[in-house]
Amino acid sequence: MWETMKKTGATTYTLQVKGNISSSTIRRLKANESVSTNTLDALCKILHCSISDIIEFIDDSPNI
Numbered sequence: 001m002w003e004t005m006k007k008t009g010a011t012t013y014t015l016q017v018k019g020n021i022s023s024s025t026i027r028r029l030k031a032n033e034s035v036s037t038n039t040l041d042a043l044c045k046i047l048h049c050s051i052s053d054i055i056e057f058i059d060d061s062p063n064i
Contacts, residue, residue, distance in 0.1 A: 001029065001054035004047050019046040 005011070015021040019042045028035055043054055 001043065001047075004049050004053045008047050008049075010047055015043070015046060019043065021046075 005014075012026050015026060016023065021039065021042060025035055025039055040051060040055065044051055047054065
């Protein structure tokens with residue numbers, strides 16, 4: 001997501017003002033914590049991108 005923001009010139013201020021993203025959600029994003037699908041939808045709309053441009057799945061479960 002941060003790379004997509006750089007490409008579009010968006011800042012965390014942009015997310016808060018244009019997307020109505022709360023400061024607590026910004027904090028969770030910076031800490032790589034979970035956010036809602038509604039937040040992901042809002043981010044895609046603000047950044048004019050697809051979901052694959054802002055998230056990546058990394059399997060951190062132990063191999064069984």
